[in-house]
Amino acid sequence: MDTQKEESCKVTSDLEAELEQLRSALEEKGAELRHILKEEKQRKEAELQKQLSEGKSALLSCEELLEFADQTLTITNEEEFLTAAKQIKERVTMAPAFRLTTRPAVSDNMSQFTVDFSAERAGLQRLHFLPVPRAPEIDVSSCVVRDNAITVAWRPLSEADSSGDGSGPIERYELEYRKSNRDSSLRATGEACWEKMSDIRETRVTISGLKFDSPFVIIRVRARNKAAAGEFSEPVAMETRAYNFGFDAATAHAELKVQGDTVTWEPQGVKGHDPRLRAKENRSSSRSATPSPNKTAASRAGRDRFAGESYTVLGDQEMIGGSYYWELRPLADWKSFSVGVAYRASLGRFDQLGKSAGSWCLYATQWLQSSLAAKHNNRAKALDWPLPQRIGIYCDYDSGTKEILLWFCFSPGVR
DSSP states (O other), rough: HHHHHHHHHHHHHHHHHHHHHHHHHHHHHHHHHHHHHHHHHHHHHHHHHHHHHHHHHHHHHHHHHHHHHHHHTTTTOOHHHHHHHHHHHHHHHHHHHOOOOSSOOSOOSOTTTOOOHHHHHHHHHHHOOOOOOOOEEEEEOOEEEEETTEEEEEESSSSHHHHHHSSSSOOEEEEEEEEESSSSSSSOTTTOOEEEEEESSSEEEEOSOOOOOSSSSEEEEEEOOOSOOOOOOOOOEEEOOOOOBBOGGGGGGGTEEEETTTTEEOOOOOOGOOOOHHOOOEEEEEOOOOBOOOOOOOOTTOOOOOOOOOOOBBEEEOOOOOEEEEEEBBBBTEEEEEEEEEEEGGGOOOOOTSSTTTEEEEEEEOOOSOOEEEETTTTTEEEEEEEEEEEEEEETTTTTEEEEEEOOOOOOOOO
16 A cells, blocks of 8 residues: 555656646747747837838938028029039939838738647647556577576567557666576575666676576566556576586595585695695686586495595586586686596596596696696597686586586787
């Protein structure tokens, strides 16, 4: 009830503001037209005054000429009379009265008053409230979930909405999204609240910088015109197919420190002073997960820790079928690391990734010199590529495909 009252007061206030702007515009235009009429009146009065002044001057000249003519008639000397007659002729020819017109220099009509308010009057009579825009429709077939980002596309409910003929021109859109463990729009206890994106001018936007740590992302969109925002569209659940896993600290080498999704090497005792072992320092963060259809919670709490030269830690989820993708970002001060996949039984406590027939990895180091290599079955293939800034691992378990995608950071001038 209170919300309804607030909305009613807001609409009334907005209407009063619009009417006040309209009154101000009319008063401003009226003042402009009155000024034009005043200027024309003053111009015409000045023209008539000038014409009257010239007429008075011509009459005085005529009176002087008549008086001179009367005096000439009294002259008895023929020669003097002819001279005076010649002067009268010249003065009559040059008299101002011969160049005057009795027709007024200006007309009685006000030429500037040609304003027609009929169209404006009809427009005012057709005034109506601007309707709230209808909810858009999310085009699921055009939406893309990829690389920790979701591109969302939608369309207005009809062409009239986009053109402005139906509910007024749509000025912008607003999008809300939230992570969810279900494909339902209803928010369960403990689930995230809506996050907002505003001032969207197109019918497509990309939500970037996401971390796919939930099976679904619920999305809804609404349109906004000059009047107000409309209702939200029907929520759409975008499946992120996230492969979410952590590290099984129970399998970590004693000199590896596992904190959340970060693994660092912390040498202990005398070994920490051995430069040969120091080259094996591994500072790397884990993944930001993206697609995989299946995941199995398989605890490895009972497995022995890796030891010796195998500075290894396993993930806490076992891949048993389907496709998987995750990412790794090395920390700023990393020296070397290996990342890959292995069959469960292929790694013993002292085995290293890439040195058995059942494991594959990418090895990177910038200790002493930078190098990158792919390793499998105790064989290495050097890769003539710069060191990556980010690594993506894709594993299609069913087809036996393993791919490692690299993202590089290039210096200016280097391609």
